[in-house]
Amino acid sequence: MPDTSAGSLTFLLGGARSGKSAHAEKLATAHPAPWTYIATAQSWDDEMAERIALHRARRTEGWSTVDAPFDLAEAVRAVPDERPLLVDCLTLWLSNHMLAGHDVDALSAELAHVLSAPRGPWFVVSNEVGLGIVPDNALGRRFRDAQGRLNQSVAAVADRVLFMVAGLPMQVK
Amino acid sequence: MPDTSAGSLTFLLGGARSGKSAHAEKLATAHPAPWTYIATAQSWDDEMAERIALHRARRTEGWSTVDAPFDLAEAVRAVPDERPLLVDCLTLWLSNHMLAGHDVDALSAELAHVLSAPRGPWFVVSNEVGLGIVPDNALGRRFRDAQGRLNQSVAAVADRVLFMVAGLPMQVK
Amino acid sequence: MPDTSAGSLTFLLGGARSGKSAHAEKLATAHPAPWTYIATAQSWDDEMAERIALHRARRTEGWSTVDAPFDLAEAVRAVPDERPLLVDCLTLWLSNHMLAGHDVDALSAELAHVLSAPRGPWFVVSNEVGLGIVPDNALGRRFRDAQGRLNQSVAAVADRVLFMVAGLPMQVK
Numbered sequence: 001m002p003d004t005s006a007g008s009l010t011f012l013l014g015g016a017r018s019g020k021s022a023h024a025e026k027l028a029t030a031h032p033a034p035w036t037y038i039a040t041a042q043s044w045d046d047e048m049a050e051r052i053a054l055h056r057a058r059r060t061e062g063w064s065t066v067d068a069p070f071d072l073a074e075a076v077r078a079v080p081d082e083r084p085l086l087v088d089c090l091t092l093w094l095s096n097h098m099l100a101g102h103d104v105d106a107l108s109a110e111l112a113h114v115l116s117a118p119r120g121p122w123f124v125v126s127n128e129v130g131l132g133i134v135p136d137n138a139l140g141r142r143f144r145d146a147q148g149r150l151n152q153s154v155a156a157v158a159d160r161v162l163f164m165v166a167g168l169p170m171q172v173k
Numbered sequence: 174m175p176d177t178s179a180g181s182l183t184f185l186l187g188g189a190r191s192g193k194s195a196h197a198e199k200l201a202t203a204h205p206a207p208w209t210y211i212a213t214a215q216s217w218d219d220e221m222a223e224r225i226a227l228h229r230a231r232r233t234e235g236w237s238t239v240d241a242p243f244d245l246a247e248a249v250r251a252v253p254d255e256r257p258l259l260v261d262c263l264t265l266w267l268s269n270h271m272l273a274g275h276d277v278d279a280l281s282a283e284l285a286h287v288l289s290a291p292r293g294p295w296f297v298v299s300n301e302v303g304l305g306i307v308p309d310n311a312l313g314r315r316f317r318d319a320q321g322r323l324n325q326s327v328a329a330v331a332d333r334v335l336f337m338v339a340g341l342p343m344q345v346k
Numbered sequence: 347m348p349d350t351s352a353g354s355l356t357f358l359l360g361g362a363r364s365g366k367s368a369h370a371e372k373l374a375t376a377h378p379a380p381w382t383y384i385a386t387a388q389s390w391d392d393e394m395a396e397r398i399a400l401h402r403a404r405r406t407e408g409w410s411t412v413d414a415p416f417d418l419a420e421a422v423r424a425v426p427d428e429r430p431l432l433v434d435c436l437t438l439w440l441s442n443h444m445l446a447g448h449d450v451d452a453l454s455a456e457l458a459h460v461l462s463a464p465r466g467p468w469f470v471v472s473n474e475v476g477l478g479i480v481p482d483n484a485l486g487r488r489f490r491d492a493q494g495r496l497n498q499s500v501a502a503v504a505d506r507v508l509f510m511v512a513g514l515p516m517q518v519k
Contacts, residue, residue: 013512015303015477017321047314128511130361131188132305132478133486140306141393147513148363153513163511165301165329165336166186166321168345172514188476190494220487304361305478313479338474338509339359339494339501341518 009115010099012125013172014164019054021088021163023169024123031084031121033062036087038076040093042069055088073114074135083110090126094147098139104146112153116124126151128163177236185298185325186206186345187337194228196335196342197296201315204257204294206235211249211258213266217272228261230275242269246287255293263299267320271312285326299324301336355461356398357500358471359518360510367401367434369515370469370509376449377467379408380462384422386439388415401434419460427481428466430472436500440493448494458499472497475511 010027014020028035037059044051057063068075072093079085090111097104117126127149129144155161161173183200187193201208211233216222229238241248245266252258264286272278288297296332301324328334334346356373358414360366374381378461383405389395402411414421418439425431436457461470474497501507507519 011512015321016307017303017318017325019325047311049432059506089262124480126302128361128474129303129306130304130363131474131476132363133475133481133490135306136483137309138393145305145363152365152513155514161512163516165345166184166334167325168328168334169517170336170343170345172511172516188474189480190364190476190491190498192498220484293389301477302479303477310430310482317479338356338518340498340505341501341507341519343416343516 008159009157010119010121010123010160010162011158011166012123012162012169013128013155015128015131015160018164019167020125020127020164023164023167024060024086024125028084028121028123029062029085035084036079037063037065037084037111038068038072038079038087039065040067040069040072040089040096042092042096055155069093070100073111076114084090084120085122087122087124090124090150091129091147094150095143095167098143098146100106105149107152108146108150112150112157115154116157122153124158126154176323181294181332182330183294183296183333183344184331184333185335186301186324186328187302188304188333189228191337192340193298193300193337195231196340197261197298198232198300200256201294201296201325202235208236208259209252210236210238210255211241211252211260212238212244213240213243213245213260213262213269215269225335240264243273246279246284257293258295260295260297261295263297263323264302264320267323268316269314271319278322281319281326282321285323285330288327289330297327297331299327347443347473354467354505355515356467356469356506356508357501358469358508358510358515359474359475359497359501359503360508361477365513366429366473366510368404369510369513370432370434370471371405374430374432374467374469375408381409381430381432382423382425383409383411384414384418384433384447385411386415386418386433386442387511388438388442415439416446419457422460430466431468433468433470435466435497436470437475437493440496441489444489451495454492454496454499458496458503461500462503470500 012024041052045053045148065094066075094104130148135141162169163172185193185197214225216225239248267277270280303321308314335342338346358370389396389398412421440450441452476494481487506507508515509518
């Protein structure tokens with residue numbers, strides 16, 4: 001079990017259904033409540049609405065949830081410094097901005113700066129999306145490049161980086 | 174080299190052509206023959222028929238092969254408890270059931286239960302499929318979710334979990 | 347930090363934008379200049395031209411660059427044995443040959459043989475492409491199979507294998 005002591009950023013990376021969120025919740029709730037959950041998901045269709053509902057159902061008393069599909073940096077700053085914080089996830093946040101036509105590299109740089117600030121224990125979830133063959137459309141390629149760059153920036157400032165495989169953490173840093 | 178002593182389940186996860194099957198065969202044959210190989214592949218086209226033939230050609234004397242594209246739990250139960258057993262692989266089994274319109278979550282839960290039973294040394298192979306960008310069709314997304322959940326269930330009951338990279342095992346658990 | 351002493355082959359595997367090239371350059375330049383960079387990229391469109399330009403811009407004085415989109419084995423043999431050498435990357439080399447209709451398995455076997463020869467410190471970069479769902483076209487499936495086999499061959503002869511995650515190396519071998 002990696003150290004997740006106060007004052008540290010744990011970055012959880014993994015594929016779809018690799019148990020990133022559940023593991024991040026477990027690590028966060030090892031700290032005293034209350035906990036804050038910043039959700040970046042937007043329920044633009046039934047499939048996504050169902051996923052959001054499943055995630056919410058898993059979180060019990062002690063959690064307060066903040067929706068931040070776009071203004072993630074601001075949402076992070078609004079949480080009291082000492083409170084355990086879970087950000088789930090950077091992939092949807094990036095996707096929201098890219099689909100809206102925003103400058104994702106500038107936004108990613110700003111976010112990495114916010115994530116480099118010291119605060120109480122926090123846990124940031126993101127997807128690794130670059131391990132398949134080259135996507136056959138330009139948007140897919142741009143997204144996976146932007147996601148890879150963002151992940152590198154966050155990993156560089158994180159105190160711990162976990163790569164999730166089938167619900168199990170591998171410690172990368 | 175991870176411990177693969179008798180009475181333990183080793184779960185081998187990895188990408189396409191990552192050497193999962195060959196490594197599983199190597200681990201299994203470190204135990205005394207005879208060995209049982211449960212194959213889940215169906216040769217519905219030439220490409221798949223060729224892959225099956227290649228896998229079969231690699232296995233030498235001492236192996237008995239059982240085909241179980243659907244009834245995997247039953248096939249596992251039919252193998253004598255003490256005999257080294259290789260199941261290759263959960264991904265094709267899951268795919269067979271999903272394409273047939275079966276309830277893969279119920280079947281996965283049943284399978285995970287079977288895999289949690291103590292028996293002689295066994296080796297179960299599966300694919301990690303969630304590390305690319307989001308598939309552009311709903312079936313692909315459903316499959317990768319179902320595969321991810323199944324992998325988590327099996328990893329949870331496995332004694333050892335190996336993540337294969339270019340033919341080399343990384344021990345996750 | 348893995349050992350990258352003289353006379354050893356380090357194989358760096360990872361996804362798109364996982365920091366493979368930058369890390370390989372860092373490892374290579376820990377050895378005394380001059381360094382040779384063998385580039386396999388072909389700028390067949392603007393997107394690729396931009397990537398090549400970005401990679402070139404990062405390399406400073408002390409590097410000499412050799413373009414080898416096809417004749418990689420020959421290019422490697424032409425570099426003085428004691429000089430630190432970076433090959434970036436096997437994925438584009440393989441893709442160039444496959445798109446040209448060449449026998450990639452024969453070429454891969456030849457390349458693995460060349461890479462097994464002792465020489466000064468060298469660093470070979472390749473993509474892991476098999477961790478998404480099955481590609482929906484035959485070329486994509488053939489490519490990912492060929493890439494997986496090539497990666498296994500190179501990993502088998504490498505002294506060190508690093509799996510890059512978000513810019514960070516995990517030592518596989």
